[in-house]
Amino acid sequence: MKQALKLTLEEAQLMIKAAKQKAEDINVLETIAIVDDGGYVIALERMTDARITGPEIAIAKGFTAAGHKRSTHLFNTEPNGPALPGNEAFGIQHMIPGKFAVFVGGFPIVVNGEVVGGVGVSGGNGEQDIAVGTAALEALSKHLADQNLEVITTADIKK
Template sequence: MRTAIKLELEEAKIMIEAAKQKAEEINVLETIAIVDDGGYVIALERMNGARITGPEIAIAKAFTAAGHKRSTHLFNHYPNGPALPGNEAFGIQHMLGGKFAVFVGGFPIVVNGEVVGGVGISGGNGEQDTAVGTAALQALHDLLLETGHPVLVEADIKV
């Protein structure tokens, strides 16, 4: 048996607030989804005026990042090439019926080297979604800093 760290609503809310702050700072309307290690939504927020498609896209990005233990944009650099015809990962985005995303904006939440969830960002361009997602991860890192539970805070996470 081992003891597992679980991401809970309180942490998810802190991550969403930090993400919204960053989105406001860079002037982009985003939807932010935080999921647990099974890909189930803990918290979701669509900023006023953000696209109505944002929730489904953000959830798919967070689900993919948590479930596949890698940032979603890394599917564009998968071993042996991107998820395009003729390459190793081609078609992976069609698995799990619309729940899998292979473009920028999904990041696993890694605490103590273990994936405890995912964050998905939808609404901006790749650079904006990355900045907002990184802000969410940084907020969790800052929250847990004194507990001795390190959080990975980078865009290119692959566990």
């Protein structure tokens, strides 16, 4: 039997707080979603005046990152990105309409090599979404460091 790590509400809130602070620092209005390993929302925040479409997009990015265990932008940007025309996963975003995102802003939450959830960020350009998403991962990493739990904090996560 396998024992699994689980992301808590408190940890999700800590991640959102750090992500929101980064968004404020770089002057961008974001929506941040933290989902569990099944892609279900644990915590969500849409900053005041952020786009009304942000929650659905952020949730989709978190769902995709958690479910496919990879940062969403890697579907289209890594060499031979699997969702690019002519590649094996071209059109994958149409399989689960509205829930599957293949563009920047979704990051799996990987703790000690295990995907425990996802971060979805929507509202900025790609560079801004990456900065906000990695701030959330870095906050979790700092929080878990005293427990000897390692969190991947880079943008290009592929498990």
